[in-house]
Amino acid sequence: MKSLTVFSRSLSLKNKDYNHSSEGAVFPASPFSIMVGKEIADHLRSWRFIVLLSLIGLTFFGALYVSLSNIKSAVSNTQDPDRLFLYLKLLTTTDGTLPPFHVLLSFLGPLLGISLGFDTINSEQNAGTLTRLMAQPLYRDNLILSKFVSAMVMVGCLFVSLALLMIGAGLLITGVKIEPEEVLRIFAFVFISFVYVGFWLSLSILLSIRFKQTATSALTGIGIWLFLTVFYKLVVNLVTKALFPDPAFLAPQQALAYQELISNFLRLDPSQLYTDATTTLLMPSVRSLGPLTMEQMAMAIPSPLPFKESLMIVWPQVSGLLAATVLCFALSYYLFMRREIRS
Amino acid sequence: MEKPIIELRGLTKCYGSLKAVDNLDLTIQKGEIFGLLGPNGAGKTTTIMMMLGLTEPTAGTATVCGYNATTNPIAVKRKVGYLPDSVGFYDSMTALENLTYIGRLNGIPEAEVKDRAFEVMTAIGLRDAADKKTSAFSRGMKQRLGLADVLIKQPEVIILDEPTLGIDPSGVKEFLKLIRQLSRQHGITVLLSSHHLHQVQQVCDRVGIFVGGKMLVEGSVDKLSRSLFKNETNVVSISLAEAVPTPWEFEDDLHRLERVQRVAVTDNVVEISCLSDITPSLVRFFVHKGLDVTGVHKKEYGLDDIYEKYFENNLAESNTNEKPNRVFQKSFFKK
Numbered sequence: 068m069k070s071l072t073v074f075s076r077s078l079s080l081k082n083k084d085y086n087h088s089s090e091g092a093v094f095p096a097s098p099f100s101i102m103v104g105k106e107i108a109d110h111l112r113s114w115r116f117i118v119l120l121s122l123i124g125l126t127f128f129g130a131l132y133v134s135l136s137n138i139k140s141a142v143s144n145t146q147d148p149d150r151l152f153l154y155l156k157l158l159t160t161t162d163g164t165l166p167p168f169h170v171l172l173s174f175l176g177p178l179l180g181i182s183l184g185f186d187t188i189n190s191e192q193n194a195g196t197l198t199r200l201m202a203q204p205l206y207r208d209n210l211i212l213s214k215f216v217s218a219m220v221m222v223g224c225l226f227v228s229l230a231l232l233m234i235g236a237g238l239l240i241t242g243v244k245i246e247p248e249e250v251l252r253i254f255a256f257v258f259i260s261f262v263y264v265g266f267w268l269s270l271s272i273l274l275s276i277r278f279k280q281t282a283t284s285a286l287t288g289i290g291i292w293l294f295l296t297v298f299y300k301l302v303v304n305l306v307t308k309a310l311f312p313d314p315a316f317l318a319p320q321q322a323l324a325y326q327e328l329i330s331n332f333l334r335l336d337p338s339q340l341y342t343d344a345t346t347t348l349l350m351p352s353v354r355s356l357g358p359l360t361m362e363q364m365a366m367a368i369p370s371p372l373p374f375k376e377s378l379m380i381v382w383p384q385v386s387g388l389l390a391a392t393v394l395c396f397a398l399s400y401y402l403f404m405r406r407e408i409r410s
Numbered sequence: 411m412e413k414p415i416i417e418l419r420g421l422t423k424c425y426g427s428l429k430a431v432d433n434l435d436l437t438i439q440k441g442e443i444f445g446l447l448g449p450n451g452a453g454k455t456t457t458i459m460m461m462l463g464l465t466e467p468t469a470g471t472a473t474v475c476g477y478n479a480t481t482n483p484i485a486v487k488r489k490v491g492y493l494p495d496s497v498g499f500y501d502s503m504t505a506l507e508n509l510t511y512i513g514r515l516n517g518i519p520e521a522e523v524k525d526r527a528f529e530v531m532t533a534i535g536l537r538d539a540a541d542k543k544t545s546a547f548s549r550g551m552k553q554r555l556g557l558a559d560v561l562i563k564q565p566e567v568i569i570l571d572e573p574t575l576g577i578d579p580s581g582v583k584e585f586l587k588l589i590r591q592l593s594r595q596h597g598i599t600v601l602l603s604s605h606h607l608h609q610v611q612q613v614c615d616r617v618g619i620f621v622g623g624k625m626l627v628e629g630s631v632d633k634l635s636r637s638l639f640k641n642e643t644n645v646v647s648i649s650l651a652e653a654v655p656t657p658w659e660f661e662d663d664l665h666r667l668e669r670v671q672r673v674a675v676t677d678n679v680v681e682i683s684c685l686s687d688i689t690p691s692l693v694r695f696f697v698h699k700g701l702d703v704t705g706v707h708k709k710e711y712g713l714d715d716i717y718e719k720y721f722e723n724n725l726a727e728s729n730t731n732e733k734p735n736r737v738f739q740k741s742f743f744k745k
Binding site: 096098101102105109112113194195196198199200201202203204205206405407408 | 459462464465466484485487488490491492494496497498499500501502511512514515516517520556559563
């Protein structure tokens, strides 16, 4: 403000020089892609993402190390119909010191999603940047969409690079050629993990819109995660034990229906869906996620299923996860679109 | 006459039973500097929010630059620069990055966005701080950067919500001078909301006094004071060296003077209201009577008095209009 004369000069210059830009000779990038770019840059520069990256990386390499040191016995186990899928074995073999990677991911995925999303909207609101941003010519939904997309791009890159690293390390160390089916299965696993993290991300974005304090939304997100991983099974068991008769006194048909009911309740928990889906995909010999009768099992040869069949088994799980993600996201839209923007 | 650039018709916003903005009509012409004056909680920010389409009005329409702000907010926001009262920046980014981000969002091509940001920053006096993180900025610097942020999109209308809050007096002066200059040189319409009367008085062509969601009066400061104080246009207070005895011997003589309306005596000050400016003859009168005049003050009505006058009238009303307790209880859970 000290140089008012300079200012008036520069402004008049500006009007002369830049008028051509509004005529649209060059189309500038859309606000949405600019926002996604900025969000990704923010993530990359933040300590939070570095911490998460090292956490996931550590788990991955730990799990890989454990499986590599046990791969020999796992592959030479003739009792196991899946023994020939070396790369799937790399992801699932363990000697008990560390759970396999997909199990670890069912714990860490929520943490990844929650910590990437818990402060998306409320931190902007608290810092006063939300009003400033909303006063620009951009659609309101672009903001939450860009936040979601940028975090998902990060997660997607992370998972794909981890999968490729795993395949590369496997190739280098064992020298065994990878089957196309294994590639399909591994990338299906990556996709399901991606959707799973997406669910938690959209849930935490929803919480960040609902609550004004970042601490509240983070705590609520972690609370939901802990409840689902630790207490939910307990509660389902308690309730079914109290309400239903002892399965020992039931006819087999009834016992089966009863078992089905319990597992359906358990499937309300997204981590259950995720575990079911990944287990089926990474262990081709898994034929069903529910109980099988003796008649169904009779004459069956314990052999791996083709990829398409495994995919058919987990299709309900995948659609369930997708539906939960979409639901959370739709709710976020609903809350955010008509909300009053004030700092 | 040109089409007005901002036109509010019957604008109303209710929060539950509380009417934040009540049937507001306002027209602002192009190139004008309009001051929206009102105490805290008068509904100034709500009105601005509705003009930008950030809040839906309960009733009525807000038309800015020919677009309906509620149904077509994007077109409005393309033409309007808004500086919120507590402007925030991304702390992890430098001032330049913050500015270019907003520039890009407004569709400024990549090739020129940096040059333009530098230009605006130079103009605003922040060129040296361009590569500093905004977390290290003082309140005044942030406010300036906020103005740079508004200017980079070359708006037709600038809306400033309490722009001088937290800036030191000399900074305020420069800030207002700059706003006035901008408006005059480039025909930018400025809407300024504030509760600082003197600042508004300095720059605004027209002011509107806004209390309890209603526009009580609008017009230029001159016109306002004339219309408000037409009964007592000229008030002269004369201070004397000694206290005046209560049944004052000269009071009747004073009344006999032409055009004197009212005489009020407090201690050693005599306040005389008259229909026209008769200060010289009043002084002559006092000197003639052998009284020691120590000071003569001709009272002029400023915004302060206008403001006060309106507040007096509205104080009683607003007390009965208080927000119901329920609102406060509810806000606990929203945290």
